[in-house]
Amino acid sequence: MRIKYLNLVFIIFLISITSNFIYSQNTINIDSVKNVINALPNDTSKVNKINDFVWSIKMSNFNDAIEYGTQSYELAKQLNYTKGIAYATKNLGAVYYYASDNKNAYDYYKISLDAFKKMNDKKGIAIAYRNLGNVSFNIADWKQALDYYLKSLAIREEIGDKKGVAAVNDAIGLVYSSYKERDFKTPAEYHRKALKINKELNDQYGIATSYLYLGRNYYTKY
Structure with missing residues (x-):
């Protein structure tokens, strides 16, 4: 009984400490950010901008996070931009992790690890x-x-x-x-x-x- 009670308290605690963070994500003007991103040339700066955007919505907007995270990953590969690959796949791993898709989360986190190793980061x-x-x-x-x-x-x-x-x-x-x-x-x-x-x-x-x-x-x- 005590264990069940503690688990309930644990869940409530986690909800309470993440609620403000999730709320702040939801206040982002997603359409405005998308417009800015779409207007950027296909260079490393665009990869960085997308990565920042995906990280900010990783828990609140699965579809956009996957779409733009994948876009960043593909562009980073085209540019041979290892840092961009590392963070794009870290972000995609996080999106899938919070969606309880452990297989995809693991696969992207593994790619991220390899990229960070390549940079010796x-x-x-x-x-x-x-x-x-x-x-x-x-x-x-x-x-x-x-x-x-x-x-x-x-x-x-x-x-x-x-x-x-x-x-x-x-x-x-x-x-x-x-x-x-x-x-x-x-x-x-x-x-x-x-x-x-x-x-x-x-x-x-x-x-x-x-x-x-x-x-x-x-x-x-x-």
Whole structure:
């Protein structure tokens, strides 16, 4: 009963913290942005503009996000613009991820990873690994999710991305609590690591998230 109650609280929490973000996406004048994009020459600037647009509507307008994300990807390939390919496919992966299409999300995230590797963009690589971990988590492939998260964590630690380190520690904690049902110590250790960093950064959202996961782990235990 406690677990069901906590899951409900968890869902309500996620809804509350994303509602303002989703609302801000819906206030974008999509038609105006489309007109600007359509008037641009087919160069790298257009790819960047489309990528920014797709990212802003990834959760609120699936059809436009897929249409323009695909347009950006194809144009970036024509221009041999690796950075554009990396972000276009990252965006498409996110659109499919939020639409619960795990296969397409994984495929595009994998292309994104390869593009970031080609550029030796370590932060981009770390983000791509985490994205692939998220999809693996969704399909309950715990070992693969953990592998991707650990790769992301190593890179984020290397480049000093503390916020990213905290987020991935929380993600790793969730993996352990999901596939090792009686192991409550390991998840708590990762969530505490995340909480410590979030407090150092004064990241209120991160602090709340880490506390929530610690609470979830505690209620599952008892």
